[in-house]
Amino acid sequence: MLTPLKWAFVWGLALAAIPERESMANGHPSYSPQSIMARLGVPSAQARQRFADAGMRDVHAHDLTRTERAAVEQAIAALPVLHRQVLAERLHSLSFVDGIPGEGTGLTSRSGTSDSYDITLRASLIHESLSDFLTTKEQRVFDGAARGTVAVRGEGVSALTYVLLHESTHVVDATLGLTRDLGAPLVSGVWTARTDPVARLASEPALKTSFRGAPPLPGSDSIGVYRSLSRTPFVSLYSTASSSEDLAELVSWYVVERQFRGSLTIAVRTQDGRLLEAFEPLRFPGVRARFPSVEALLARRFVPDAGAG
Template structure:
């Protein structure tokens, strides 16, 4: 997504879940916050689902694509508000604590070119607050629909009878998307990725995979900055390469921030909420390949590093 590559002067952090067209993301790690400095007009006691507001002007400018209609604000229906409240209720203890202190606002847009975007509410504030912008259509999708649509657009199916699907159950997609974006807020506020054991086990730098897990085919996946749409006939080889890494998804292999966000989201969905997660390739409807990342020993070896998300305050 070209729009997501424009650098915003006021945004020190830009974290996104890719659009239907596998979008890339641009961000830098924020400075260490000073939590003892309150922000005027910010109510840390309001529930997350009550923090719906207008999308920041800088975000709206960034999402505008040349020659296409600009996204528009979406007013949530009562049913959509119920789904949003349930998604906030499904977060981990650490998510809830950090979002209570650092989630300035959220918004929903119709016509948004990507699925979600986490950005600083005001990059000049010493106590960093964040805004999350969501594509409103997510509220009408379940997890399998959302992820399958996103994954399929990484592959060109022209002239092939093959297809890729993500089997993740029928839970509302907003649960996964909020888990992913909330992890970016936690990461941005607490600086979990730079220098952490979780990161060092898999990364040499923010977008450079550690030598033990580098693969030339994974490096070409569309989720990466210089990636491309690959022929669907290469999909099995792509996922076979993924099986040799500690990454829980192709999207997780794009950079260390999304690696953490994907790991937390999928750990919580599968281990705590009991949802399935299978990557399946079919040819004329017949299964020819399947991979369950959460059963991989190399993926599971990193689970201990996620325990902080479940620690209750003493």
């Protein structure tokens, strides 16, 4: 199995086949990985304050090593063209910090009152496997005794690449106003407001987890919850938190599967390790039905100063 910091070599092979379209786009500034890397910096004052407000007062800037910088650059190179175009125009800073608890990832926030954004990530993500990251996050849904019975296996990209895909999709969303439009293809029929799903989905057990404010569930509920998820258009339990998280999860997993031939498997086991049932959200009919709309979104090109649309 590849360690996270060996992904740079793999990306070099995978990305070699992608056409070079980096220098200029219709006269607009470059959106190359190198131009976005130039935004690396220290956490913004707003980000530091938000961490402090959440009780994380030991958060501090992380100085990237040469190997870590290479991993970050390769993760940026893995982003869709649309994402890199938006980041080239709207990313104020990208920073990495130490001191965030293991289950946290960081935050994406508006930079002051401007139309630019800061992405601040937990530095240890660079060294974390995607499966470990996803499993730690997923196990929060269940109570302590049941956490070891659920494990997530994610393949195709590193944890850093997945998280950067997710967070940069938030910037794309905010810039283009995607989830503000309740009639948009990836919102209509799923959400009636930012955190309100349509009635047919609201009653599903998959929408009654801690990601939506409910208490942790007993392990005996796990299979029922994932069977419920398979009846919905959501690619993960975390997707159910809001329309913006739904979009970020769906776009990220679409890219992981289509561009990097990745996969996602959730396994539920007994306490002694016997497999009870496995779920593959990327094969759920409701998820796959949304992929053409994701493809159409990623085919768009961002024209600076054109606004949402």
